[in-house]
Amino acid sequence: MTGFSEAELHGTAMAKTYFALIPSIVGEALFGRLLAIWHDSWIRGKGDEPLLEQLVTDQILDDPDLGPIARNVASLWYLGMWFQLPAEWRNVHGAWANDVTFVVSPQSYTEGLVWKAIHTHPPAAKQPGYGSWALPPVTTEDAS
Amino acid sequence: MSVSQSPSGNYDAIIVGGGPVGAHVAKELVAKNKRVLMLEAGRAGGLTYQGYRSYVDTYYTRVIKDTNSPYPYNPSAPSPNDTDIVKIVKGTPDLIGYQVEMGPEAFGSTYLRQLGGTSLHWLGTTPRFCPNDFKLKTKYGRGVDWPLTYDELEPYYGQAEWSMGVSANKGDQEMHGIKFPRGYDYPMERIPMSYSDQVIGKAVKGKTVNFSGKDYPVQVSSLAQARNSIPRKGYTPVGAVGNPDVGQRCEGNGACIPICPVQAKYSALKTIAALLESPYFTLLAQAVVTKVTLGANGRVNGVEYVRYETEGLGPNATFTATATIYVLAGHAVENAKLLLASNVANKYNKEVGRNLMDHPFSYTWALAPQSMGSFRGPIQTSGIETLRDGDFRKDFAAFRTDVGNAGWDIVNYPPNGDVTEALGKNVFGKKLRSQLANTLPRQVRIGYDVEQLPEWKNCVEIDPTYKDALGCYRPIIKYDVSDYSWQAMVEAMKVSKVVFDALGIPTKDQHFHGRIAGVADSKHYTSPDGKRHPLNFIGAGHHIGTHRMGFTKSDSVVNSDQQSWDHDNLYVVGCGSMPTTGTANPTLTAVALALRSTKAMLGQLR
Known part of the structure; x- marks a missing residue:
């Protein structure tokens, strides 16, 4: 879902926080369903990237109940942020009290994977050191 | 000495405002054993290392990471915020936030009322003004001249650069007649x-733009910046307050x-923390000065201030403090507000609050074909x-061109939008x-800090209708931008075109129209690529004017020493004293002016 390895996700030390947070915003039933379908897709698509992508798109992202939650799960990993769910979703499932746009914690911001994805660091944290910015950037080719 | 509860005894000077300008006035006076009381409206935030770090944590958790986002909202001493700025509908004031905006243009600049002032959130860019900026009228027939010259201010520029800790190479800064004395250099290299600066610099080598029939080079050069780098002989970098080993280098x-x-970047906290060691210095935070009072002889005989115990709640108590001289260093808008509320400094004219200026900031952006390391x-x-x-400059305003390192930053606040x-x-x-x-690393953003001329109608006013939680006036802003500056924005976009073409950026990836949230498209257009792009701008955070210095008591609020024409023991200091904006980010010049003014202050305190 994120394009990062299990080790990279664990490396953020945010997994437990997010795992507890999501059902507290959308309820355990929907979160459980999302996990079950994700697990099913993952088993069926294992080793077959295009199939996995198709399954996730069809069964999760295009699902009006699960799609918005799944996108928010990715936002958590990438940005450390929860975005308020779309109005259409709330028409059906109601607006939960803590379904607001927010940054989960100082750590969730500094552990956002987007910075790693673009070969830099979160502003105001994990500083690269004096003069590092004058050197040619790391590119995707270098990194892989 | 200490952060005391209530001031006692006689002070030589009372300084209103604990920003970089007030801090430097205090530093010079305390160095000569003058007793100084500093009254700061905001909280004494950041005086401990852990306290400062709490602002960093706040920044991490803010959804919108705007200029004042790390600093808690303080209803007892509110500050204008970026998110308060909305499109101005004719005839309807924008009442959101602290500032009341009357238009016709939105005044999109912010400042911070907290110990350290706006130097907590400033960028730290510290170019000097050009000599011709001091004589715009004589040289180009525009605006007004300053009552002092570059040469008169030059020694104080050097003093300010060494006090704030500016990193630059002299050779990079020697242009437009900016000169340095023999033997002088900046305190740090x-x-x-950045890598992208170097790529752009190489690409535009030898390129020019034609303005008013003359070719000018498009040339990338290093900025003078008040952030720590490798020290030159005789200078020791100043690190974080309360933890000096941290922040020795950017x-x-x-x-x-x-x-x-x-805290590798200079903030006034560094200067104030050092002052707190002196028995001659007393700081009183959470003390909002509400009035400057006059004696029968027309001299200032005190300042009234409200002390709040809890932000937004009180209890509040009113006190009076007295000294020999009084220095208003509360920011261009706050100084004007206080003078207006006190009904002082207006015997010879109605200049107080007038000629509010900024550097209207217009920007362009593009997607380079290769990584720029943004x-x-x-x-x-x-x-x-x-x-x-x-x-x-006879025809249109000059400008500073800022080459950003943070991708499309103010364009669409990446990376959140890109991810969602x-x-x-x-x-x-x-x-x-992938x-x-x-x-994202291919994003380029180039912006323009455009000079603005003094105009009477652009101003700060007060009205009893608009007051804050403490009962103090909220500033009312009336603001417009004249064709002199608009035309500069039109012309400036040619520079972007040169840069983008030199980088080999396809036309479809070049953008000249910044649609800014809350800002209306203007009737002005630019067409560097043959298409029409409506122009607009945001504020640069460079509040200038409002209590300008001048040659005579009829044309200005203060003289070249920033001393009130009306009240000889009142000094009004800071960017508000500047008669014109030039193109330089103004803090360094404000500090240099303040250092120069302390000579006159010390003369009076002898």
Whole structure:
């Protein structure tokens, strides 16, 4: 879902926080369903990237109940942020009290994977050191 | 000495406002054993290392990481925020937030009322003004002249650069007649230019733009910056308050605005923390000065201030403090507000609050074909400084060109939008990761700090209808931008066109129209690529004017010593004293002016 390895996700030390947070915003039933379908897709698509992508798109992202939650799960990993769910979703499932746009914690911001994805660091944290910015950037080719 | 509860005894000077300008006045007076009381309206935030770090944590958790986002909202001493700025509907004031905006243009600049002032969130860019900026009227027939020259201010520029800790190489700064005395150099070596600065610099080598029939080079050069670098002989970098080993060098945190997490960037907290060691210095925070009072002889005989115990709640108590001289260093808008509320400094004219200026900031952006290494290093390390002066100033304003290091930063606040947009299109997993990796580091953003002329109608006013929680006036802003500046924005876009073409950026990836949230498209257009792009701008955070200095008591609020024409023991200091904006970020010049003014103050205190 994120394009990062299990080790990279664990490396953020945010997994437990997010795992507890999501059902507290959308309820355990929907979160459980999302996990079950994700697990099913993952088993069926294992080793077959295009199939996995198709399954996730069809069964999760295009699902009006699960799609918005799944996108928010990715936002958590990438940005450390929860975005308020779309109005259409709330028409059906109601607006939960803590379904607001927010940054989960100082750590969730500094552990956002987007910075790693673009070969830099979160502003105001994990500083690269004096003069590092004058050197040619790391590119995707270098990194892989 | 200490952060005391109530001031006692007689002070030589009372300084209203604990920003960089007030701090430097205090530093000079205390050095001569004068007793100084500093009254700061905001909280004494950041005086301990852990306290400062709490602002960094706040920044991490803010959804909108705007200029004042790390600093808690304080209803007892409110500050204007970026998110308060909305499109002004004719005839309807914008009442959101602290500032009341009457238009016709939105005044999109912010400042911070907290110990350290706006130097907590400033970028730290410290160019000097050009000599011709001091004589705009004589040289180009525009605006007004200053009652002092570059040469008169020059020694104080040097003093300010050494006090604040500016990193630059003299040779990079010698242009437009900016000269340094023999043997002088900046206290620290220049901050390394970013990779993207170097790529752009190489690409535009030898390129020019034609303004008013004359060719000017488009040339990228290093900016003078008040952030720590490698010290030259005789200078020791000043690190974080309460933890001086931290922040000895800029570490590339990339968050200069709104907060440098290691305090490698100068803030007035550094100067004030050092002053607190002196028995001659007393700081009183959470003390909002509401009135300057006069004696029968027309001299200032005290300041009234409200002390709040709890932000937004009180209890509040009113006190009076007295001294021999009084120095208002509360920011251009706050100084004007206080003078107006006190009904002082207006015997000879009605200049108080007038001639409010900024550097209207217009920007362009593009997607380079290759990685520029964006989102690395201080937000800005270089500029195109070649258009800060020239004969074209007879026709339109000069400008500083800022070459950003943080991608499309103010354009669309990456990377949040890029991530959510991709997810909305069902891009996820490895595709999401590589899409971000292959676009964001290619983002280029070039902006223009445009000179603005003094105009009577652009002003700060007060009205009893608009008051804050403490009962103090909220500033009312009336603001417009004249064709002199608009035309500069039209012309400036030619520079972007030169840069973007030199980088080999396809036309479809070049953008000249910044649609800014809350800002209306203007009737002005630019067409550097043959198409019509409506122009608009945001504020640069450079509040200038409002209590300008001048040659006579009829044309200005203060003289060249920033001393009130009306009340000889009242000084009104800071960017508000500047008669014109030039193109330089103004803090360094404000500090230099303040240092110069302390000679007159000390003369009076002898």
